[in-house]
Amino acid sequence: xxxxDATERFSNRVADYxxxxxxxxxxxxxxxxxxxxxxxxxxxADIGAGTGISTRLFLAAGHPVIAxxxxxxMRNAADAWLxxxxxxxxxxxxxxxxxxxxxxxxxxxSAAQAFHWFDMEAVRAEWRRILHPGGQAxxxxxxxxxxxxxxxxxxxxxxxxxxxxxTEVAERYQDDATMKxxxxxxxxxxxxxxxxxxxxxxxxxxxxxxxxxxxxxEHPRHAPMLVALQQLFDAHAVDGRIAFEYQxxxxxxxxx
Numbered sequence: 001x002x003x004x005d006a007t008e009r010f011s012n013r014v015a016d017y018x019x020x021x022x023x024x025x026x027x028x029x030x031x032x033x034x035x036x037x038x039x040x041x042x043x044x045a046d047i048g049a050g051t052g053i054s055t056r057l058f059l060a061a062g063h064p065v066i067a068x069x070x071x072x073x074m075r076n077a078a079d080a081w082l083x084x085x086x087x088x089x090x091x092x093x094x095x096x097x098x099x100x101x102x103x104x105x106x107x108x109x110s111a112a113q114a115f116h117w118f119d120m121e122a123v124r125a126e127w128r129r130i131l132h133p134g135g136q137a138x139x140x141x142x143x144x145x146x147x148x149x150x151x152x153x154x155x156x157x158x159x160x161x162x163x164x165x166x167t168e169v170a171e172r173y174q175d176d177a178t179m180k181x182x183x184x185x186x187x188x189x190x191x192x193x194x195x196x197x198x199x200x201x202x203x204x205x206x207x208x209x210x211x212x213x214x215x216x217x218e219h220p221r222h223a224p225m226l227v228a229l230q231q232l233f234d235a236h237a238v239d240g241r242i243a244f245e246y247q248x249x250x251x252x253x254x255x256x
Contacts, residue, residue, distance in 0.1 A: 014073045018051045018081065020199075020206035022142050024112065025248055027193045029061050032138065036189065036252055042107035045130060047096045047123075048114030052078030055089065058110070064088035066106065070095045097122040101130045110138045116173045120182055128255040136188070139179065140250035142195055148245050151236035155244075158232060162225035163213040179251045186254035195246040201233050204242060 032038050040062040046055045049067035051074050058065045059082065067082075069075040070093060079091050094100040096111065096118040109127045111118070127137055146156050159166045180187050199207060208214050208229060215221040236242055 054112030
């Protein structure tokens with residue numbers, strides 16, 4: 001998959017992404033600030049910021065943030081959502097491998113739900129360039145739990161049956177050993193935090209359609225996928241809602 005393909009594959013999913021993608025647990029920033037000792041005034045470069053879900057997390061905690069996002073539709077959504085409320089936000093048209101930021105300009109580089117789309121070696125060099133000496137990189141994902149409930153087991157099967165390139169995308173996510181090796185001698189710590197979305201049927205539909213591997217409306221598998229999704233929801237909903245569970249995986253270290 002080329003960088004341009006990875007950049008543009010969410011362009012027609014921005015509205016669903018804004019409304020239905022999960023946030024991140026407060027425990028993540030508690031860990032960053034208290035356990036890892038990162039001050040709240042640290043300037044953050046949020047790479048692959050998308051519609052601003054991770055960006056807002058840092059802004060709300062008091063960080064100034066440069067949000068770097070190459071997809072114009074997603075960047076514009078972040079601007080509309082966040083700029084009216086957060087004066088310490090700067091939005092930049094750039095990629096993970098070519099951020100456009102100055103040398104030695106930020107204290108923390110962060111990538112949330114995006115690192116698996118990047119060129120791992122190119123971003124290492126680029127992030128080392130823009131970090132202050134001793135600055136750190138934080139990489140984290142909401143990893144969907146695959147088999148913690150009958151609903152999630154069924155959801156995984158639905159993706160395998162109807163997804164356009166689900167297996168290819170799923171295989172891109174780096175495991176713990178790969179991330180530790182990427183940081184090398186600069187690796188400091190990893191942590192896992194529980195995270196959950198409670199969704200009604202419309203929310204579940206929007207969550208699925210925000211995924212890049214969900215077939216779009218013109219695809220022959222789109223309509224049958226939504227029928228199967230409704231059947232899955234009806235089979236497992238409690239009081240009209242289902243629990244969509246994640247484990248938020250986080251890795252931090254320097255890039256020596």
